Amino acid sequence: MQLDNNVKIAEEIKKMEWEPLMPIEKQLITWSISLGVVLLFVLYWVSSVFFPGAHG
Numbered sequence: 001m002q003l004d005n006n007v008k009i010a011e012e013i014k015k016m017e018w019e020p021l022m023p024i025e026k027q028l029i030t031w032s033i034s035l036g037v038v039l040l041f042v043l044y045w046v047s048s049v050f051f052p053g054a055h056g
Contacts, residue, residue: 021029048055
């Protein structure tokens, strides 16, 4: 039964048309990645300032 469902899902995915991303979706992806990278650097800086023993 599980195999039948997987095959049906795979067939349906193959039938789907490719839709390009809308400009707002591209902007949201860019903002999310940028925010993640900035927060990584901020958190690293905060940890190095307040917990200097943890950084070799």
